[in-house]
Amino acid sequence: MLALYPRYKIGFSWYSGGDVKGNKSNGIPMFFVFNPKGEVAWEGHDPSGMESAAEVELKNAPDWLAGPRQYEKLKAEARKVASRQGLGTVAKDLRKKAESADEKEKSEADELLGRLQKHAERLMKRAEEMAAEGDPLGAIEIWKSLAKDFKGDEIADNAAKAEKDKGADAAFKKELEAAKIFDQIEKAVEKMDLPGHGEDVDKWKKKNAAAVNGLVAAFKKIESKYPDTKVCARAREFMKILGVS
Numbered sequence: 001m002l003a004l005y006p007r008y009k010i011g012f013s014w015y016s017g018g019d020v021k022g023n024k025s026n027g028i029p030m031f032f033v034f035n036p037k038g039e040v041a042w043e044g045h046d047p048s049g050m051e052s053a054a055e056v057e058l059k060n061a062p063d064w065l066a067g068p069r070q071y072e073k074l075k076a077e078a079r080k081v082a083s084r085q086g087l088g089t090v091a092k093d094l095r096k097k098a099e100s101a102d103e104k105e106k107s108e109a110d111e112l113l114g115r116l117q118k119h120a121e122r123l124m125k126r127a128e129e130m131a132a133e134g135d136p137l138g139a140i141e142i143w144k145s146l147a148k149d150f151k152g153d154e155i156a157d158n159a160a161k162a163e164k165d166k167g168a169d170a171a172f173k174k175e176l177e178a179a180k181i182f183d184q185i186e187k188a189v190e191k192m193d194l195p196g197h198g199e200d201v202d203k204w205k206k207k208n209a210a211a212v213n214g215l216v217a218a219f220k221k222i223e224s225k226y227p228d229t230k231v232c233a234r235a236r237e238f239m240k241i242l243g244v245s
Helices: 047-060 075-083 087-097 103-133 136-149 154-167 170-191 201-207 209-225 230-242
Strands: 002-005 010-013 031-034 040-044
Touching: 031 047, 040 047, 075 087, 075 103, 087 103, 087 154, 103 136, 103 154, 136 154, 136 170, 154 170, 170 209, 170 230, 201 209, 209 230
Parallel strands: none
Antiparallel strands: 002 010, 031 040
16 A cells, blocks of 8 residues: 655555564564665654654655765765756766766766766656657646756757657647646636535536536537547546546
8 A cells, every 4th residue: 555755745655464574573563664775764563753764764865866876076066966956057067077087077977967867868758658648738847847957958958859849740739739628627626626425416516517517618629629639538537537528
């Protein structure tokens, strides 16, 4: 079962059985907090100590983007990466330092730049997947974020180009137009007081007739203008779940 550490929005798992290597404890429930090395940092039968233990480990954990390496030559650059400050400028600087005659500096630059590039590649791949899955707004959000965060570096240029190229594609344009309408439907639903468990849906529809009719009208617009889009399929399923199609 996946639970959520609320302050940091971090998912963690609960298991109903299993072993922790080297642990001699017995009895249930048993709770563990692991550090980034996979070692048990805290354990106990009472979960009340979990949060403070997790706080300590999170505070001391290396930044996931800068990585666990201890940087000597490029401490300032690593700090900027960890704080997400001026990533475009940092990336450009790292490209130059990756050509350094100083082997230590070159190695550290390669490490940091490689991590930034892999991060960008993962996001670019995810944007392409979202575009293919019928979520063009999500794809655009990623491209724009990369272009902003890495401004001045080729990573930003690649993201901007990807957005421009997709924007010129007729099929993507249709998906995007449909997605903008679907986005309005989703935002409208977020503001609605949806029927509670066991509540009569027909009575709820009558009470919220104006809002429901607005949702249906928006959905019909997607169905009539963009029937073959992936967004239409998503919207159709969404309306079925709401029970107002």
